[in-house]
Amino acid sequence: MTPLPVIAVFDIGRTNKKFFLFDRSYEVVYERTVQLEETTDADGYPSEDLDLLAKWMQEIFDQAFDHPDFDIQALNFSGYGASIVHLDETGKPLMPLYNYLKPYPATLLQEFCSTYGGEQALSLATGAPLTGSLNTGLQLYRLKKEQPSVFADVHQTLHLPQWLSYLFTKECCSEMTSLGCHTALWDFQRQDYHPWVQEENMTSKLPPIYSSRAAIQIQYRERPLHVGVGLHDSSAALLPYLIKAEEPFVLVSTGTWSVTLNPFNDRSLTAAELSSDMLCYLTYEGRPVKAGRLLLGRKHEEQAAKLEKDFGVQSGAYKQVVFDLHWTPKQTDSFVAAYHQLVFELVEEQVAVIRNVHPEKDPMRLLVEGGFAQNSIFMHLLARAFPHAVVVASVLAQASALGAALALHGSWQIGKRSI
Numbered sequence: 001m002t003p004l005p006v007i008a009v010f011d012i013g014r015t016n017k018k019f020f021l022f023d024r025s026y027e028v029v030y031e032r033t034v035q036l037e038e039t040t041d042a043d044g045y046p047s048e049d050l051d052l053l054a055k056w057m058q059e060i061f062d063q064a065f066d067h068p069d070f071d072i073q074a075l076n077f078s079g080y081g082a083s084i085v086h087l088d089e090t091g092k093p094l095m096p097l098y099n100y101l102k103p104y105p106a107t108l109l110q111e112f113c114s115t116y117g118g119e120q121a122l123s124l125a126t127g128a129p130l131t132g133s134l135n136t137g138l139q140l141y142r143l144k145k146e147q148p149s150v151f152a153d154v155h156q157t158l159h160l161p162q163w164l165s166y167l168f169t170k171e172c173c174s175e176m177t178s179l180g181c182h183t184a185l186w187d188f189q190r191q192d193y194h195p196w197v198q199e200e201n202m203t204s205k206l207p208p209i210y211s212s213r214a215a216i217q218i219q220y221r222e223r224p225l226h227v228g229v230g231l232h233d234s235s236a237a238l239l240p241y242l243i244k245a246e247e248p249f250v251l252v253s254t255g256t257w258s259v260t261l262n263p264f265n266d267r268s269l270t271a272a273e274l275s276s277d278m279l280c281y282l283t284y285e286g287r288p289v290k291a292g293r294l295l296l297g298r299k300h301e302e303q304a305a306k307l308e309k310d311f312g313v314q315s316g317a318y319k320q321v322v323f324d325l326h327w328t329p330k331q332t333d334s335f336v337a338a339y340h341q342l343v344f345e346l347v348e349e350q351v352a353v354i355r356n357v358h359p360e361k362d363p364m365r366l367l368v369e370g371g372f373a374q375n376s377i378f379m380h381l382l383a384r385a386f387p388h389a390v391v392v393a394s395v396l397a398q399a400s401a402l403g404a405a406l407a408l409h410g411s412w413q414i415g416k417r418s419i
Contacts, residue, residue, distance in 0.1 A: 104132025161230030180282025
């Protein structure tokens with residue numbers, strides 16, 4: 001039997017680490033998922049265990065590579081943002097990955113803003129609020145100021161998706177969707193690094209910028225393999241919808257974060273939008289996308305667990321709850337009712353973000369992908385909030401992974417079919 005030609009994708013989220021094989025029609029033919037234990041950084045703050053992640057990736061890829069039913073011809077990656085890996089001259093991580101939720105020193109943020117033109121001007125230029133650890137540029141700035149000797153030993157700094165690629169290629173790359181992901185590094189008006197990056201002599205730490213569609217050809221165990229440079233997961237999730245779009249839409253990509261993307265709103269960020277925690281992302285083609293974000297999945301996870309404990313039901317009981325047409329807001333006399341109220345409050349937050357990224361009128365099409373797309377209460381209440389819109393759960397399974405696969409279409413399916 002002839003092995004099936006496939007592309008492999010690692011989709012690395014904060015909680016779930018996934019591995020997929022897609023066939024030439026981009027159907028999933030193989031899938032593995034794991035949740036890995038975290039480690040801590042030097043300050044005791046929870047951190048991604050890079051060694052454990054790399055070990056799992058190597059093992060799972062080798063298992064698939066040796067599978068007699070598949071011929072892996074290409075490999076790409078999607079990964080969460082606001083995370084950077086500092087490499088020494090030997091290519092080893094110099095320090096643990098800083099968690100993007102780690103508190104940032106207020107005095108250092110104030111110093112940065114006062115030095116480089118003020119918080120609002122910096123935020124408008126770089127397309128995102130300056131919040132500290134959620135801006136990878138500020139993580140780099142903190143390292144330089146607080147640990148100058150460590151900073152001096154940094155040979156190259158990679159965003160997480162590009163580090164995932166580096167594990168296989170040993171090529172250091174920067175890439176647009178990662179640079180455009182609220183980093184405070186990229187100047188959306190100049191389409192280049194912000195001047196502060198040059199003034200702090202950080203460009204030497206940042207490798208050359210590769211196209212999101214770039215593939216590096218390597219020999220993996222004596223077989224040719226096209227390896228992509230990786231994409232930021234929210235931008236990767238948007239890619240399949242942009243390819244298939246026949247009319248404007250707003251995408252609500254849900255997970256630990258809920259990121260709402262309007263690829264048809266590319267106007268410059270305003271001060272009012274900044275105050276609402278709005279920002280800009282970049283598509284795989286380098287075009288700006290108006291976006292809003294909420295830590296919705298994390299809040300749901302924590303509050304649902306609290307409700308289960310309060311009502312004495314088993315862990316995960318919320319997964320069995322379906323939408324009750326007769327439920328009314330503020331009704332919380334049972335676990336089912338209280339869970340409805342929780343989701344109702346989350347939907348209210350989500351609605352406000354959607355109206356921010358699509359301010360003129362209600363969107364015509366609302367696409368929801370990720371975990372909340374499977375939550376009947378969330379979807380019903382969202383549809384009620386936008387009665388004139390078409391609100392649909394995405395039919396595209398694993399949009400981030402699929403987007404990463406499609407980004408390499410031209411490298412491994414030349415002449416096969418257009419995307």
